[in-house]
Amino acid sequence: MIKFYIDGREVTAKKGETILQVARREGIYIPTMCYLPKVKPIESCRLCVVEVEGVEGFVLSCQTPPTPDIKVKTNSAELFTHRQNIMKLYDVNHPLECGVCDKSGECDLQNKTLEFMVNSQEFTAKDQNRKIKDWNYIQYDPSLCILCEKCVHVCNEVIGDDAIEIEYGGYKSQIIPKDAPTLECTFCGECIAVCPVGALISKDFQYSANAWELRRVPAACAHCSAACHLYYEIKHASIDNPEPKIYRVKNEYEFANLCGAGRFGFDFENKAVKDENAFNNALKAFKKADTIKFNSIITNEEALILQKLKEKFGFKLINNEAKAYQKFLKKYSEFSGRTLYSADLEDIKNSDFIIIFGTMVATDNPAVRYAMTVSNRKRNSEIINFHPMEDELLKNVVTKFVRYEVGTEEGVMAMLANALLSKEDKENIDKEWFEDLDIGYLSAESNVGEEEIEDVLKRLTRKRRVRAKRSTLILGEDLYTHPRAENIARLAGLIDRFTDFDVMIIPPRTNTLGVSLICDLDEEEGEFVIGYNTEGDFVLSALGDGDLDMPALNQQEGTFTNIDKRVVPTNVALPYEGYVLNDIARALGVSDKEYTIEFTKELPKEKGFKAIDFDELPNYFTNAGQEERGYILESNKVAISRERVEEIEELPEFNGIVVYRCEPVLQFNPFTAKTHQLNFSSELVGSKQFSIAAKLKDGDEVVIKTSFGEIKRVFRIDTSLKGTIGLLETFDMGLSYFDILSDYRYQVIKIEKASGQ
């Protein structure tokens, strides 16, 4: 802790904090144009210079840590003049097109120009003819660009795409795609978010609304379990249509991130009116039914209603994806001794050593990828990726890739546990089990060399020697639906309990964690099935193709339990005129609430939820970047199971054409696929090698025989892929998508070219 003074006020800096960070935390204003808290200080704008008593010249506050007892002055006549001069320079030849600029009204350049009272251009420089660039979802106008470099930094330091860079050249400097003729990236759109001016904008949004006309609804992203904070921005649809419409999504870009699906895939709402007939049919169906089948793209409150329906009427609750996760988490708990997994995204960001296992994480859960990017850039963390397929998107983040054979996850986990647990711990846990482990066999069948595991350990030892503080094991969806999932979970629990590794068990869908905590799920479905966003004998659907319409998650208020074990609120962006689940529950006498959110405070305390009213849940970030959204679940102690870890089963082999269920960048599920900017079709994607093995050409239409039936796809070659496993995309399969999630993600398929070719 360093004590010093800002404008006469005594303040203290933590280790590594800069003068500007302390000022922001303390609510003291220092102007900036290029400062972005979530990346390293950029230092391009120079507005944040301050005076320090006894130091000649000005000191840059954004990157300078204070020394003890210095007296900092954030403002003076001279500082004002220099800042004003800088703004004069920024304004030189800046196109006077505020009237049609998307950024007008929320533009940092406008704001600071006014703040520093620059009302005329006194200097001239020869104007330049600069071309506007069209980069898919993004438009870049170099003449509006002030070269603050925020976009370049966020792309490299947080996202990891590292897709843009500055073409240096003084006055001619501009942003260009890095090593490519046009922008090739995951289109997270963070560059748009952080751009302080109208240089980088969303093409879809351009010329559609003025910033000040839009109403902001704070919400949580509904697409994956990161449930990132976002704002839906709303205005009436057009002059002749007063209906509200979402024009765009924005985020608290200074502290939080958002992927492209969250940013561009926002209009998945289900427009509906009250259809009494359908509602009555629904009630009849509920009376007839013995099963409710649903998915995890629902709120905690809806999950609670379903649980209450079960408790009252004895419905079987079927959600295979959440069930698999629930079982995995339960076994893990019995061996780790805690109800919840130990790591969150912040822990990943602060990790020095990460093992990630069983997930194609850049598309499964981009927030985890971003956290790993931060840890690698800022901490040079070792990141070991265990997976059958190398992910090109993780190339500049992962430090070692360990490939294993499809299906051998249990064996790999056993090898990992054997390596990470100390000799002593192994003796205490189950000496015999570890002694009986046939590492030679596991290594041969999984194709993970013993020397590779040794190398992982060597790297861990090296990291620990250089003051490494935190290690994290991240587990993903491949493992939960593995036939030996529970044994894998047992081993994960042991690693959590006995080593200094924290463990994250990525919830595979938006609210899988919430559902798995709230609902008592069944294995076998009964005779008559109500499908809630899944197929069934009577279907309630927010996709609009069921027997009774339901609101989509941008039309609901409620909470999700996200990957950080945080209960986060979301709000109604668009009105919904139809019936909601609570209406059915009321009609069936299960609910006495007028609004679904009245259930928020009734979420099960024994699972770690708190009795807090929905309206009392905070939803903001502090000046210092602290996330204040909802609350974090309590992780409770669990009695350690007396059960032994089971013997490792014979490792399976997958012969033939193997595909991996994996969605592409920007897609998660039928809700993302439904939005107008992300409305594309699923494909079968493979490497060159795969195409040869499967005898396919790029563009072939194929019929694929899968465990869930025959599906049609167009085949595409992706030259960045390696190996012989194909990627089977399924995001546009509508309601049936949710049925296939219970299967192990890899399967052997048969492919035929579609007839007529």
Add this chain to the structure above:
Amino acid sequence: MLEEKLKEGEKVSKVYFSCWRDEFIDNRGKPIEEWAESSYNFPVNYNIDINSKAFIGWDGFALFDENVDVVRLAAEYAKQYQIYSEACGRCAPGRWGGRILYDLFDKIARGEGEKSDVEHLKEVSRTMMETSKCEIGRTVPRPLLSILEYFEEDINSLIENKKPSPHYYEDINYIAKVTAPCMDACPAHVDIPAYIEGVRDLRFDDSLQATRKTMPLAHTCGRVCPHPCEDACRRANLDEPISIMELKRIGADFEDNHGLFWLHPKEQKPLNGKKVAIIGAGPAGLTGAYYLALEGVACDIYEELPVLGGEVAVGVPEYRMPVGKYNKDIEAVASLNGVKFITGKRVTADDMRRFEKEYDAILVATGTRISKKVRAKNEREEIKGYWGAINFLDCVNLYVKYGIPVPKEIQEQQMLDKDYVDLTGKTVVCVGGGFTSMDVVRCAVRANAKKVIMLYRRDEATIIRNTTYEEYHEAVEEGVEFIFYSAVEEIITDENDRLKKLKVNRFELVPDPNGGRPQLVKIEGADFEIECDYLIPAVSQSADLSHLPEEWEIELTSWGTIKTDGKTYMSSRKGVFAAGDCEYGPMTIVNAVGQAKRAASVMSRYVQTGEVTLTDEEIMEDHLRNLKVYDKKEKITGWLPGLPRVVSEKLTVEERKDNNKEVNLGFTQEEAIAEAERCMRCYYIAMVAI
């Protein structure tokens, strides 16, 4: 020695007008014979053929004749600042301010200026000087303001008469160069602020590419460079110098960690059919090959040893320079098209004669691999236990790094009962005081010697100056006994010609009563004896040039190294170039890299044109080296003092002394970034008008 080599230019400069640092000379209105001279070493003669008209830079400007158009000079200087993209475009005051400086000066020079333009120039200059990100933005306005001040009348008359400046439309050549005190001090002129900026911005690929522009051995010189740059770091004027050297490996490790091979500084040119023979695969040979190949020239590199890397491979021990990391540097060179290594091949004079016909040029980079004697009585190579440092380190390192056993005849000569160097129970005396001797004693500790003694003629401070504080300190920690002010007088052997003991003289430093340098004087009667098993002379090394055909009559220096002009590195024989220790005498890795980089540049043109030339960039590099960029006395403003230099963690003595683990654990990422943030980006721009 380095200093002497560089002081080739004149000591004083004849100027018409100059203001530079604290010196102000105004010869306006005086006849040329009465001109006062400047004590600074300005580039008065651009090269042999061309005289300079003026010089302008970060600290002021100098006019070498009366007819210099100062307004245009100012405009061109501002323009060069615009053009040099390395250092601009990164901050608001610099990016736009620099442009406005240029536009306004040019407007005045064109004859379209107004009074208000001068005011705006001053205003913009002031903000640039106070708030720019790098020194380049802070210093470019400085000489411009001086011109506004000292040539106010000339400027006013242009404005009033609306006339263009006198030589506005003439064809004058302006040659500019960006430098920095650290870059200037680095023999390889590595773009240090750029690679540090890469670390600071977490753009590690950019960092590595910046290093590799002039330095292919990023892993190596991120570990074992004696970093002369740090002695010229401006941050030292404020608090402590940046830990420049260690930041170099961050980029290289990033490439290695993520398998991003290879991040070359630019795309290799297609092979142009020209071919060069390089003798020696040490730092100089590797560097020569790298930059020749990047220019499209194929290189065959002949290496006598069975392994690549020269002295860094077989001289520098594993605990300082892990061979795995060095091999990455070597692989980066090998990854280029047209680079071919031939190992285990000792080049003879006949080979050289053949090479001259078969290749378009030859680069000799054979280093200095003969250990000099300590000049004691009875000093003979045949003595058992008398072991030259170079051979001793070869034996140690070839085994430790590559598993190559000590040859039978050396085992016999040095009484080894194993096929590697095991000194268990032995006493080792090393005579030295430089890096090589430090390597010897610390390797001897690791070979389990009972006792290791270093004899040095001078004192502790000198040994630290000749090596580094860390090196000396670590050797002491590991148990090496240092005996200062001492020298071996006689080697005493037993009946089997085995080393038995040494007779050692003691010296003292006697001040010169006339105020000259103190002299080392032997203390009579203070002699003593040391019983020991080995004497390892590590006083210096000389070059083995037996492969140069006699009839070529290649000129040598008084040190017995190949003589060149120190600029183009061509020897007295056309087409035969020399770089590294075989040219300079035993020096540093970075010196070898710098020389070889320059030689490669000259050779890449020579093989095409047959002419030996320097680029403007290189000419300016040499001029600035003569002028000296770093000013130890300069006062630093605009930075908060008192942020300490970060020191990386080292293995403890217990962890390191019986093995070859790398001693320096390097910076953690947070340490590296914090250290990079201390860098003040002291880029400067200098320009000559010819």
